[in-house]
Amino acid sequence: MIPLKNERQIRGIREACTVAANVLQELKGLVKPGISTQDLEEAGIKAMTRLGAASACFGYQIGSRRYPAHTCISVNEEVVHGIPGLRRILKDGDIVSLDVVVRHAGYIGDNAVTVPVGAIAPTLTELLRVTEQALRLGVAAAVVGNRIGDISATVQRYVESHGFSVVRDLVGHGVGLAMHEEPQIPNFGRAGSGERIKPGMTLAIEPMVNLGSYRTKTLADGWTVVTSDGSASAHFEHTVLTTDRGPEILTIPQPVLSPVHACDAAVAARQSA
Ligand code: MF3
Numbered sequence: 271m272i273p274l275k276n277e278r279q280i281r282g283i284r285e286a287c288t289v290a291a292n293v294l295q296e297l298k299g300l301v302k303p304g305i306s307t308q309d310l311e312e313a314g315i316k317a318m319t320r321l322g323a324a325s326a327c328f329g330y331q332i333g334s335r336r337y338p339a340h341t342c343i344s345v346n347e348e349v350v351h352g353i354p355g356l357r358r359i360l361k362d363g364d365i366v367s368l369d370v371v372v373r374h375a376g377y378i379g380d381n382a383v384t385v386p387v388g389a390i391a392p393t394l395t396e397l398l399r400v401t402e403q404a405l406r407l408g409v410a411a412a413v414v415g416n417r418i419g420d421i422s423a424t425v426q427r428y429v430e431s432h433g434f435s436v437v438r439d440l441v442g443h444g445v446g447l448a449m450h451e452e453p454q455i456p457n458f459g460r461a462g463s464g465e466r467i468k469p470g471m472t473l474a475i476e477p478m479v480n481l482g483s484y485r486t487k488t489l490a491d492g493w494t495v496v497t498s499d500g501s502a503s504a505h506f507e508h509t510v511l512t513t514d515r516g517p518e519i520l521t522i523p524q525p526v527l528s529p530v531h532a533c534d535a536a537v538a539a540r541q542s543a
């Protein structure tokens with residue numbers, strides 16, 4: 271069963287998503303040739319702290335491994351979960367995916383974007399455009415009465431019609447009270463399949479698109495997912511609230527509420543826990 275959020279939870283998730291979007295926007299603005307992915311990590315930590323949030327990635331456990339950083343920064347053929355590092359210097363012509371997941375007053379917001387570093391090849395520009403548009407179309411399919419598979423099929427159809435491939439090994443997901451909730455939201459699949467979409471779902475929709483084959487592998491660091499053929503990969507993600515009036519993207523940068531309000535939200539979250 272996909273959890274449906276109540277009004278109070280939606281208020282909290284909305285605010286966490288705004289914070290996540292503000293952090294992501296700040297990091298986007300720093301990307302340029304010559305900076306290291308560790309510079310982005312440090313800026314991310316500062317921004318999250320300033321906004322009263324913490325990383326939901328840091329210490330996140332899969333099996334016996336804990337994710338060692340606060341942001342995921344993935345360059346070129348890295349699909350997701352790239353670990354920032356001092357020696358990883360961005361250079362002209364790269365693309366870099368920034369993935370920011372915050373916990374704020376007990377609620378989670380998740381978003382990602384891929385940006386060019388300096389001037390990039392036309393095929394990479396097209397990869398970014400198609401992936402971002404696939405996200406827009408996927409979001410637009412998150413309509414009450416549709417099914418989860420309608421999001422999946424929409425993303426896949428659009429991406430493949432442009433000659434790119436969708437990653438199969440990783441999926442979008444419900445989000446809000448935990449980083450990964452039901453349902454899984456693959457970026458491939460059959461229209462009309464899966465659970466029916468109802469009002470009050472908070473969904474992380476996140477196409478991951480490869481220039482070449484859809485196949486991926488995980489590096490020896492246990493986290494970094496790369497394309498098997500070494501081709502470039504792009505990733506765009508929003509957290510979306512489903513409503514009777516249509517899907518609402520929650521991860522939009524905007525001024526955050528006052529610290530007083532954030533404190534109220536924290537108290538409410540503690541009381542409901
Ligand atoms: N947005 C990523 C996801 O949904 C964030 C993962 S954080 C990590 O999987 F700890 F797993 F790296």
Ligand code: CO
Pocket residue numbers: 380442443474476507
């Ligand atoms: Co996600």
